[in-house]
Amino acid sequence: MLNLIRNEHMKIYRRLRTWILGGLLIAIVVLAGLFSHSGYQSNEDWKTRAAESIEHNQKELENPDVPAKFKQQMKEGIALQQYMLDHNYPPTDNTLWGGTLSAAGLIIMVTLFTVIIAGDMVAGEFTWGTIKLLLIRPASRAKILLSKYLTTLLFAATLLIVMFITSLIVNGFLYGFQSLNLPHLTVNAAGQVQEGSMLVYVFATYGLKLIELVMIVTMAFMISTVFRSSSLAIGLSIFIMFAGQIITLLLMRYSWGKYFLFANTDLTPYLEGQPLAEGMTLGFSITVLLFYFLLFIVLSWEIFRRRDVAA
Template sequence: MKMYRRISSWILIAVLILLTIGVGLLLRYDSSSDNNEQWRNGLASKSKEIQEVLQKEQNIPQFQRTQMEKEMKIYQYRLDHNFGPSVWNGVKATSSLMSFVTLSAVVIAGGIVASEYNWGTIKLLLIRPQNRTKILLSKYIATMGYALLMIIILLSVSFITNGLLFGFQEMGQPYLYVAQNGTVQEGNMLVNILQTYGLSSVEMIMVVTFAFMMSVVFRSSALAIGLSLFIMFISQPLIQFLSKFSWVKYYLFANTNLSVYLEGTPLIPGMTLTFSLIVLAGYFLGFTFISWFVFKKRDVAA
């Protein structure tokens, strides 16, 4: 009730809707699906740019180089089979807005416990008949419920927006990926989109759980939000810099991007989906235990 009565919670949802529509409009403007020649030229230009980068830059990490080479193959396959822009391309492109969903959920998680201490309302909660574990769990579930609501809104608005912009006639277009033998294969687009959004949610869950823990431990929403976002945004450049070291595979954010296993390009050779899930489970249990232990033992009588 407290969360949804705040205007900031609805502002974040409104911004997400506007961003989703904006991404669809940008993709539509860039693709110009009414002009077959224009989107073909666009794909050819992107492929040429990637090829030039690969030739000039010799220090590109191997996993990133492999990904860029796969993109070129998919571009060429689309050109050969005349697979132009479709509603699914737009829905898949807006999966990048999962980072905004994560940011919004972090803002909620960072303040949902800390604000009780700042407002002095924590005592009013703890004198109720419910135990501390139930109170903490309810706040965590409420935070995840808000994140789930934003994901549903993102998918729904994206599908409607891109359907209106690109039309619904190309809904049977397949998902393209590069198999381990180096050839481009076709798959089910809807299944892949659900997998993409589902796997992207893993990073959101881990970052939000971390922010929730920081909110409980330090009782400061500013610190919880700021530190969580700082770690989230610095992680990818840091991982690329440290990718030459094998121990980086135990780092939290080296395992959160599970979509790499759909494409067969793990960050470190030898990493598997099972390994990443075990590492993530360890971090998750650690974050939740620290949150529960601190909240359970903290004295709020003073």
């Protein structure tokens, strides 16, 4: 199995396209950091702004026309800002961690680049006619398919690590590394502010985004086993990837829309306790994702196992 994975890695990294995608990802992260920093507001007067915000929210709490939901959010905001003032914790927005969290939105680029590779993993063998040479080896079709899938996931992990490290370094130079020890602040049900590890929170955000990446890449890999044309497989995978979010917005008006794949791929709203639709929970979304994941894996295996390579 290791030899098969090593062989698949050689196929990926010996192509100029792969290195172009990697370089493009680094360039996008750097440019995004610079663009975000262009609107940078110094944290030097953050205490003044925090005090003004607390005063404004306290006045709004006395307004009977403000809905209870917004009042609760204001109370939490007041508690957070007062805690920051008391402990001299500046806002994370204009810090190294704020920039790194913003870069999590660029995981869509990692997903896109991996989809390009995934769409070519199996279909490309048929396009170039190398599938026969691959199947005459003593390894079973199951091992061959598994090695291709694992190689795709390892490639995605490599891009994600490159993106994270690049973002951390770029934002460190832009905002300074002095905020490395800054905690992540949350308000519990009792209205008390709690300190947590910012690194754990960042990893949790990236980890939940990684689940979305794995699901879309698995779908693209399944599509690659269906078509013999790599260009068609890549094109269709990219189309579904971008159209999925639009379709989700259209389907969420119906109660059964929550069972749609792309309504559950982004799990980060659960970090803030704000699901996409009423009745959706983290456990529900994980169950739906597991169903689709197993469906994609079974379809990939059955199609590849039954595929006639003589044609």
